[in-house]
Amino acid sequence: MKILTTPRMERCIGCHSCSLSCARLVHKRISWDISGIRIRSSGGISTGFEARHCLACNPAPCSLVCPTGAFSQRRGGGVIVKKKLCIHCGKCSPACPVDAIYTDAQGEPFVCIHCGRCVAYCPHECLELTDIPLRDSKQIPTGDEP
Amino acid sequence: MIRDFFRVLVVDLSQGKSKVENIDGRNEVAGGSGLGALLFNRFSLPEKPWDAPEQPLIFAIGPLTGYFPLMSKTVCAFKSPYHNQFTESHAGGRTALSLRFADYDALVLCGKAPSLSCLVIGSRLLEIKDVNFMRGMDITESGKLLRRMFPGSGHRTIMRIGPAGENRSAMACINADTYRHFGRMGGGAVMGDKNLKAIAVLGDGEFVAPAGKEYPRLFDDVFKQVTSTDMMKKYHNLGTPANIKSLNDIHSLPWRNLQATSDPLVAGITGERFADENLLRNGACSGCPVGCIHIGFVREKFMKDNRYLYRQVAYDYEPIFSTGTMLGITDSFSVLSIMDEMEKAGLDVMSAGVALAWATEATEKGLISKKETIVPLQFGKSASYRQAVVHLGGAANEFYALLSQGTLRAAEKFGGAEFACVLGQEMAGYATGEVFFAAQATSFRHSHLDCGGYAYDQKHDEQDIEKAVNFLIDDEAGRIALTCMVSCLFAREIYNSEMLSKCLESVGYSDLAATLPHIALNVQRLRWKTRIATGYNPDSVTIPKRFFKVKTWKGMIDPLYLKHLKKRYAERILALGASQYA
Numbered sequence: 254m255k256i257l258t259t260p261r262m263e264r265c266i267g268c269h270s271c272s273l274s275c276a277r278l279v280h281k282r283i284s285w286d287i288s289g290i291r292i293r294s295s296g297g298i299s300t301g302f303e304a305r306h307c308l309a310c311n312p313a314p315c316s317l318v319c320p321t322g323a324f325s326q327r328r329g330g331g332v333i334v335k336k337k338l339c340i341h342c343g344k345c346s347p348a349c350p351v352d353a354i355y356t357d358a359q360g361e362p363f364v365c366i367h368c369g370r371c372v373a374y375c376p377h378e379c380l381e382l383t384d385i386p387l388r389d390s391k392q393i394p395t396g397d398e399p
Numbered sequence: 400m401i402r403d404f405f406r407v408l409v410v411d412l413s414q415g416k417s418k419v420e421n422i423d424g425r426n427e428v429a430g431g432s433g434l435g436a437l438l439f440n441r442f443s444l445p446e447k448p449w450d451a452p453e454q455p456l457i458f459a460i461g462p463l464t465g466y467f468p469l470m471s472k473t474v475c476a477f478k479s480p481y482h483n484q485f486t487e488s489h490a491g492g493r494t495a496l497s498l499r500f501a502d503y504d505a506l507v508l509c510g511k512a513p514s515l516s517c518l519v520i521g522s523r524l525l526e527i528k529d530v531n532f533m534r535g536m537d538i539t540e541s542g543k544l545l546r547r548m549f550p551g552s553g554h555r556t557i558m559r560i561g562p563a564g565e566n567r568s569a570m571a572c573i574n575a576d577t578y579r580h581f582g583r584m585g586g587g588a589v590m591g592d593k594n595l596k597a598i599a600v601l602g603d604g605e606f607v608a609p610a611g612k613e614y615p616r617l618f619d620d621v622f623k624q625v626t627s628t629d630m631m632k633k634y635h636n637l638g639t640p641a642n643i644k645s646l647n648d649i650h651s652l653p654w655r656n657l658q659a660t661s662d663p664l665v666a667g668i669t670g671e672r673f674a675d676e677n678l679l680r681n682g683a684c685s686g687c688p689v690g691c692i693h694i695g696f697v698r699e700k701f702m703k704d705n706r707y708l709y710r711q712v713a714y715d716y717e718p719i720f721s722t723g724t725m726l727g728i729t730d731s732f733s734v735l736s737i738m739d740e741m742e743k744a745g746l747d748v749m750s751a752g753v754a755l756a757w758a759t760e761a762t763e764k765g766l767i768s769k770k771e772t773i774v775p776l777q778f779g780k781s782a783s784y785r786q787a788v789v790h791l792g793g794a795a796n797e798f799y800a801l802l803s804q805g806t807l808r809a810a811e812k813f814g815g816a817e818f819a820c821v822l823g824q825e826m827a828g829y830a831t832g833e834v835f836f837a838a839q840a841t842s843f844r845h846s847h848l849d850c851g852g853y854a855y856d857q858k859h860d861e862q863d864i865e866k867a868v869n870f871l872i873d874d875e876a877g878r879i880a881l882t883c884m885v886s887c888l889f890a891r892e893i894y895n896s897e898m899l900s901k902c903l904e905s906v907g908y909s910d911l912a913a914t915l916p917h918i919a920l921n922v923q924r925l926r927w928k929t930r931i932a933t934g935y936n937p938d939s940v941t942i943p944k945r946f947f948k949v950k951t952w953k954g955m956i957d958p959l960y961l962k963h964l965k966k967r968y969a970e971r972i973l974a975l976g977a978s979q980y981a
Contacts (some may be wrong), residue, residue, distance in 0.1 A: 266681050266690040268683035268684070268689075268690065269685045277615060281607065282605050282607060283401075283465045284604075285496065286605060287605045291553070294552050301680070374622065375688075
């Protein structure tokens, strides 16, 4: 199971190519918000950048509070998103401990699905799609594989 | 496409009211430079001075902003306090994407706010806030406060002015996101005159991506050219400072107020030296993976027992020329420390450095003294220059107030116009020869970016006036095609006419794709016509004597060739301004 990681954010130059690629390729949008990874300046632009993205919680608090199953637990961490089931209740975003879920003006949530399509667009190799060992998932509710 | 017209936010700062206007003309002017000129003609009063409340301050982006890499500039159009005529200044940073995602093609600011204010806009946000407590604050301090006051870290632009802008200095820049600038021609003074300390734009909107496979395929094609080939290497490797050594080698680097064009002391301030000693990290404009912004550091011992503070300063070729070679400073840390003061004051680094170089020579010649300069100015002495910068930004006395309006304004009173390094405005760092001198003196923005005269000089030693002027006119039109798109000019090899056409087609601007070169020619005419209507006469620009006594790689400047070049270029400009649109 792979997850998106950001092991070399010290190299980030703030070009937003990752966010724009996620929006363009995954969500078919032109945006730096509608994206599973979003870049913020860290304590002011002069001290570099940080990435807001899903850290692949297992269990994922956002999936636990989702009342419809639109967010369900992904094996290995993170969530599987079924947009058709989402009623835009807005519970997932505040449940995320690291502010990784973006909610647009219509209340639709957007979160990283760990597809890794952004990785190739980072000019400084800040991002990586990493294999993680599956943790004991006996007690963890699981969803379908993507 | 996002839209085939222009969606423009027009803010009346006097009344505190705004309206969104849908304006036609996409297929006539495209955006960027063309949109700036179109809006200037619509909103300005050409016969009134630059500081009449009605005069607009315009920020415009292009049809490909948000869609493709390096479409990351914003064109600022206004009536300049430097010469009281129409002009443009360009900057990158997050300005362009923030405006795109705020869902505006342009922002037009008219009127004067009743007290020092900050304008905050987004796709669902518009506020004019009193920030009277920021009066006199430098760029660093105001930037920190503004970041705290407004939402959207990382997805916003914060444009602001320093003391120089508040003091209406014709050398005041508009700082964009700390490390980029609308530098030249005094845009900062226009903001200051409007009582506008800052503009924060939150990019919180989004658009549907073009359907089909062509757009993402073309995006990847451009992205690969930008990141996987050597086409952009020079910009992210040493960056523009690589030119310091190469121009010094060919006797084309202005030293000590252009009293020389080469000096072995260059070793302390080459691009390599900055990379080895000063470079902390790179930065990028939003939507550009190149990362050409080079950020160095200065540290300052502020107390005994090794108590230090440090600051980060972005550097480039031009600021190294103006605060280094032009002032005889040959230590990289000292160069950055002068730049740092200019940044804080909100001064255009190029103009301010060149002005101080003139003041230093005027001091040497006894035209002015410490009575005027407050601190003793001497080539090579950085500590005094750092203090002088504060005096210049703060318009500390009559001398500095006059100098901040332009070197020639000070020379009118104190003498020394013959060695003022002014070509329409304070010179850029190219003592390459007659073509560049004629070009900067006469061209639209009086900028080295208007057309590649500096490159022409380095490739041609023959004296062919028609050939050289044809190059300047044609190269300007080519660059206008890019600035209408708000492409970074570093990408001019990638975004050739064919590629721009494909990009426009892929996002639905078929008419623009078919006619862009034609549009560029029309915008070229429109810009000249507009500038001339505000009082420009290219024949009236004088080239100071200093430029006729310069030695370049081709030998001494040929005064006759320079005069004839400038005369012919001026004729062509006047003809362009008078011609009908094609």
